[in-house]
Amino acid sequence: MNYKKLAIPDVVLITPKVFGDERGFFLETFRRSEFQKYCGDYEFVQDNHSRSAHGILRGLHYQLQHTQGKLVRVIRGEVYDVAVDMRENSETFGKWVGAYLSEHNKKMLWVPPGFAHGFYVTSAEAEFVYKCTDYYAPKYEVSLLWNDPDVSIEWPLMSADPKLSEKDKSGFNFVDAPKL
Numbered sequence: 001m002n003y004k005k006l007a008i009p010d011v012v013l014i015t016p017k018v019f020g021d022e023r024g025f026f027l028e029t030f031r032r033s034e035f036q037k038y039c040g041d042y043e044f045v046q047d048n049h050s051r052s053a054h055g056i057l058r059g060l061h062y063q064l065q066h067t068q069g070k071l072v073r074v075i076r077g078e079v080y081d082v083a084v085d086m087r088e089n090s091e092t093f094g095k096w097v098g099a100y101l102s103e104h105n106k107k108m109l110w111v112p113p114g115f116a117h118g119f120y121v122t123s124a125e126a127e128f129v130y131k132c133t134d135y136y137a138p139k140y141e142v143s144l145l146w147n148d149p150d151v152s153i154e155w156p157l158m159s160a161d162p163k164l165s166e167k168d169k170s171g172f173n174f175v176d177a178p179k180l
């Protein structure tokens with residue numbers, strides 16, 4: 001596996017080694033020893049799986065307590081995945097990074113605790129699977145608006161506006177969003 005620190009160094013893009021043969025392919029999606037060496041000493045306690053249609057944008061979400069680190073990947077289709085640094089004392093506070101994750105590139109993104117996370121579906125459909133370092137805690141969950149002018153994420157929109165949940169439509173602007 002290759003571990004590449006992005007412009008926000010705590011966010012790591014992971015490219016697995018893919019073993020292809022006449023049957024198909026094999027790859028390791030997680031190896032604790034390597035992950036802890038390059039990303040930190042985290043344990044995962046919950047795995048999630050969601051499917052979304054083209055043009056859906058889920059997020060950006062974070063939890064004020066039980067903050068979750070997420071190791072995310074796409075097993076069908078393609079998304080543009082984004083992390084926003086919500087850690088008030090961080091040098092990259094309010095900054096964002098993004099990466100295309102797809103069934104074809106098989107890349108994974110490590111999004112540490114303290115980040116708002118979301119993705120936009122660029123394929124017809126996308127199946128998104130991820131590991132979390134803490135449990136879902138809805139009473140502590142917050143949505144950051146996808147199009148906040150201060151964060152100014154450059155989403156690769158393929159139509160006027162993405163399709164959002166009601167919760168995400170009423171997310172906080174960055175200036176008003178609770179910080180970590």
Ligand SMILES: Cc1cn([C@H]2C[C@H](O)[C@@H](COP(=O)(O)OP(=O)(O)O[C@H]3O[C@H](C)C(=O)[C@H](O)[C@H]3O)O2)c(=O)[nH]c1=O
Pocket residue numbers: 048050058059060061062070117118119136165
């Ligand atoms: C996240 C979550 C949701 N749910 C239930 C609650 C709702 O009844 C239903 C859909 O939840 P929600 O609309 O919050 O799902 P997403 O919009 O995909 O939320 C996720 O979106 C972005 C991309 C994230 O990074 C988070 O992991 C997560 O917030 O699943 C659970 O039971 N457990 C969970 O861990």
